[in-house]
Amino acid sequence: MNARTTGSLYAISDLHVSYADNRDLVDRLEPESDDDWLLVGGDVADLFGDVERTLKLLRGRFGTVVWAPGNHELWSHPSDPVQLRGTRRYEALVRMCQDNGVLTPEDPYPVWTGPDGPVVVASLFLLYDYSFRAPGTRTKEESLSKAYDAGVVCTDEMLLHPDPYPDRESWCWDRVARTETKLAAIDPALPTVLLSHWPLLRQPTDVLWYPEFAQWCGTERTADWHLRFRAAAAVYGHLHIPRTTHYDGVRFEEVSLGYPREWGRRGGPPLMPRRILAGAP
Ligand SMILES: [Fe+2]
Ligand SMILES: [Fe+2]
Numbered sequence: 001m002n003a004r005t006t007g008s009l010y011a012i013s014d015l016h017v018s019y020a021d022n023r024d025l026v027d028r029l030e031p032e033s034d035d036d037w038l039l040v041g042g043d044v045a046d047l048f049g050d051v052e053r054t055l056k057l058l059r060g061r062f063g064t065v066v067w068a069p070g071n072h073e074l075w076s077h078p079s080d081p082v083q084l085r086g087t088r089r090y091e092a093l094v095r096m097c098q099d100n101g102v103l104t105p106e107d108p109y110p111v112w113t114g115p116d117g118p119v120v121v122a123s124l125f126l127l128y129d130y131s132f133r134a135p136g137t138r139t140k141e142e143s144l145s146k147a148y149d150a151g152v153v154c155t156d157e158m159l160l161h162p163d164p165y166p167d168r169e170s171w172c173w174d175r176v177a178r179t180e181t182k183l184a185a186i187d188p189a190l191p192t193v194l195l196s197h198w199p200l201l202r203q204p205t206d207v208l209w210y211p212e213f214a215q216w217c218g219t220e221r222t223a224d225w226h227l228r229f230r231a232a233a234a235v236y237g238h239l240h241i242p243r244t245t246h247y248d249g250v251r252f253e254e255v256s257l258g259y260p261r262e263w264g265r266r267g268g269p270p271l272m273p274r275r276i277l278a279g280a281p
Contacts, residue, residue, distance in 0.1 A: 005114045006280040007033045007063055009121070012273035013041030013070065013197065013237025014256035017054050021260040025269050026054060031062050037112060038062040038273060039121065040102075041237040041255060042070020042197030048082035051093065056100045064110065066103040068123040069093060070197040070238060071216070075159035086163030086171070090125070105179070109186065112193070114279045119232055120186050124179050124196040126222060129169035132202045132214040140169070140215075147212040154216040176221045183229045191232040193276060199236045200225050203247055204254065208239065226250040233276050242270055 010031070017023045031038070038058055044051045044067075051073050059065045073093055076085045084092050094104045103110055105125040112119045133143040147153050156168070165171040186192065194200065198218040205214035217238060226234045226248065233251045240258035244251060255274045263269050 004280075005035060005037070005063075005112055005117065007031070007035030007037060007114065008275050008279035009037045009039070009112050009114065009119075009193065009277040010062075010273040011039035011041060011195065011235045011253060011255045011276050012257060013235075014043040014240055014258050015040070015045070015054060016043055016072070016257065016259060017045045017050055018047070019260050022257060025257065025272070026057070029058070029061070029272065033063075033279065035063045036279065037064040037066070037121070039123070039193070039195045039235055039255075039276070040065060040067045041195055041235055042068050043072040043237060043256075044070070046072050046075055046077045047080045048073075048084075048089075048093070048096070049080075052096050052100070055097060055102045059101050064103065065101075066110065066121055066123050066195060067097055068105060068195045068197055069125050071154070071156050071160055075155070076161055077159060085161040086165070088163070109182075111190070112277065114277055116232070116277050118190055119277065120190050120192045122183060122186070122192050122194050122229070124194060126175050126179060126196055126198060126219065127168060127172035128198055128216055129172040129219040129221070130215045131220040132205055132217055134212045134215060143212075143215050147215065150210065150212050152210040152212040154213065156216060172219055173221070176219060183225070186229070188230075191230045194226065194229065194231045194234045196234075196236055197238050199239070199252070199254075200234055201247060204236070204239060204241075204245065204252060207241060226252075235276060242274075
């Protein structure tokens with residue numbers, strides 16, 4: 001067990017630093033204490049080099065940084081000098097994090113030992129499997145074709161390659177199975193904070209403006225994980241709808257920064273990052 005942590009546990013996601021306004025905000029992001037933890041819930045940037053620069057900067061400021069990948073890190077963007085695809089891209093991102101002292105879903109889960117601790121902080125990489133289907137559809141094919149008809153198609157269809165899996169849902173199902181085994185091995189006496197880019201259950205997507213987008217937002221296979229794995233809080237992003245909600249008595253925190261036009265509409269940049277667990281006073 002670690003020595004007692006005095007810092008707080010903070011979280012943020014969807015930094016999208018390819019936007020200059022977001023980069024400026026991230027450049028000014030400071031912890032309250034050197035001992036604070038920062039959970040980064042994916043969509044840091046589209047380009048590999050930008051992801052590395054940003055995580056390195058944050059690791060230089062926060063005592064502990066834990067990252068979970070979003071769909072944007074996994075894109076093979078035509079303008080990215082790093083053209084790796086699928087699992088090879090993910091593995092390269094993990095190595096880059098490890099070289100920079102940032103924790104990933106592939107590392108042993110760290111334990112936060114602040115006043116409300118000990119709490120196991122589990123970073124999850126799960127992806128989605130199109131099971132959050134569009135309203136009125138029964139199969140993935142129907143759901144996708146409804147999205148194409150509505151003109152609401154996630155860019156992942158073009159840029160997030162599942163290699164060597166045949167499709168993104170197969171990759172998702174493999175990630176879910178491996179992650180479930182790892183979570184089941186946690187000491188059952190300890191609560192968790194579950195960090196993932198995509199929400200663990202469907203309800204958070206009910207407020208999407210375009211319901212067809214939900215199929216790129218998660219998998220029904222994790223619908224009871226917040227209960228099974230004793231979540232004190234489930235932290236996610238991807239929806240760009242920052243808010244706090246409760247499901248089955250468990251706190252869910254959507255911690256997106258989102259695009260400048262989105263936070264601009266809300267009257268300016270949000271107070272960030274969000275405090276998930278408070279450190280010692
Ligand atoms: Fe995002
Ligand atoms: Fe995303």
